[in-house]
Amino acid sequence: MQVVVELFGIARARAGVARTTAVGDCLGDVLADLAAQFPPLAESCIAGRTLRPGFLANLGGQRFVTAPDTPLADGDTVLLLPLDAGG
């Protein structure tokens, strides 16, 4: 499966891109692929197949998810963003 990944805040700053693609059947696979593509992103946001504390994933702008086994479909959009809002 190929998914679109949109990055925000620190995740965008670390990856150096606002949008990219990644492959995987579940969230954990996609995170691992992103970590391989963008090592600085892995240092801050991704630990193996999970998100580091302080970060969340969101499917299509609708549902927040963190579980690595969350299934993904081809063409899904995954948002990576910092956990907290505030300001």
Next chain:
Amino acid sequence: MISARTVPATSPSQQRTTDSIHLMNSSLPGYHGCLLRIDLTTGVSGQVALDETLLRSTIGGSGLGVELLLRAGAAECDPLSSDASIAFVFSPLVGSPLTTSAKFAVVSKSPLTGRINDSLASSGFALAGKKTGHDALVLTGRAPRLSILVIDEGGVRLESAEAYRGLSTRETERRLRENLGSEFQTATVGLAGERQVLFATISHDGRHAGRGGSGAVLGSKNIKAIAVRGSVRPHWAEPAALVELARKFSEKSFGPATAKYRELGTASNLLTFNRLHVLPTRNFQQGSFAGAEAISPEQISVARERTRSSCMACTIGCEHLYGLQNGTGSVRLEYENLFALGPLCGIDDPEVILAASRLCDDLGLDTISAGGTIAFAMECVERGLLDEPWLKFGDGASLLRSLDLIATGDRLGQLLAQGSRRMAHAIGHDSIDFAPQVKGLEIPGYDPRGLQTMALGFAVGSRGADHNRSGAYEVDFSTAVDRCNVGPESAHLAVETEDKAALMDSLILCKFLRGVFTDFFSESAEILRLVTGWEVTANELRQTAGRIVTNKKRFNIRAGWTPDEDTLPPRMLRQALPDDPRAALSKESLGGLIRAYNLARGWSAEGWI
């Protein structure tokens, strides 16, 4: 050099009230055990003892301030009358080595909402104010003419402020230090406070006690500024352990939990909120803004110098300042002023947003209420309810002109200066339907239809729609709820965030530290134990936090609160966000959330305590 004294100098040590002399408790670690009460009408000041039971049950900051105001009968007063009280309240942590602890609360009845208002700020004013030897400064009465209130080792005095009349907050602060000495720390109002604009701020080194119009209260007392200097430090119960704990917290504050604030600042929320369709746009008519990328901090910094700064005694350093292209200096840009002076008014020109932010800082205006009220006026013009055809969404010149009018006060300016609720009542035609406020306080940059736990937090908030007293957006930004379809089971999560905020505002610590804590209530108990020597527990602090929230409700009930004011603007309960139809919240759904919240608090289902 200003030296003329307009009232006799009074020494606090010589003016103790008779009922407090024997109650002084300066041996209590972390506290001075007294407040300084100043009657600006008579010029008489005196110390009043604060006993340990009171301090332990309210801690400081907001908690202590609300209790002091309740005891002073402030809930029943007109907030702009000479009878009204305004308290500047420190905390046991002020002056300690804990990062972000140089904070204080300004507590009064809000002239904008008629309800409790506690605004917090970080600055050297907290440190110097506490060093005057008091845990709080409480002002009542009204000075006979525009004055500077000076509190130092020599006592309390009023000096003429004629030379400062009409000056910006920035220039007032600069001249005060020049005239009084750089060791003085100041709290000042700008032209907005002098003219009692209902959402005027009190400025401290460019940081503002911003919401609810505390600047108007100070202005109504004929006080242009307060200048404090002192050298009295309370001791700590376990100084060595406290220093070690503070070192660990500072280390953590450099870590990933605060990276967002340190590296990007709060303005980085903009694109996230825009993507999730919860970025209030054109007076909450939409949840996303076509010009968001152009005004994102990433884009703004491309063509401008960006520097970073921090509040006094803070290791996070969340302040990001952007240079104005006209070379007139730099401006702090936070998410709230970016959203309120940008998308909310349809503005996509970064230079206008920065200039408007600078103007609000100088005039001493709350950016959220200023932007919210102007956006409301723009929609009124669009709907033919207000005959000011120049006032249009997306027009930067309109925004800047409106801000000037608020402070200088022509007919429209006087209308805007009252905030959107009063303005709607003056305009009529059911415009209250889309006035972006709760209890009179303009809604911050979170569309409640797409963040429904936050909607609950806004509706029940004691000072109105407020993101600093309820952090319920954290629940919406989690896997705990479906943010567009929140049920009553989320009420206890909203209570939890409100309790945490109440405790942080009373200790006082910056909320940007919250990610640094592993077990917030337990670690807070340990901090308080090391400062005060009290064997407090996490459970005691949970109860204290709940009691502080209930005390705010008690104040509001005395001020005339009724259950029907815990709500959102009617339009938000009738129309979904056009760019996200899932983001819909009915009056019935919100009512269910509110009832669940009230019961979770241990109040009646309607919210009576």
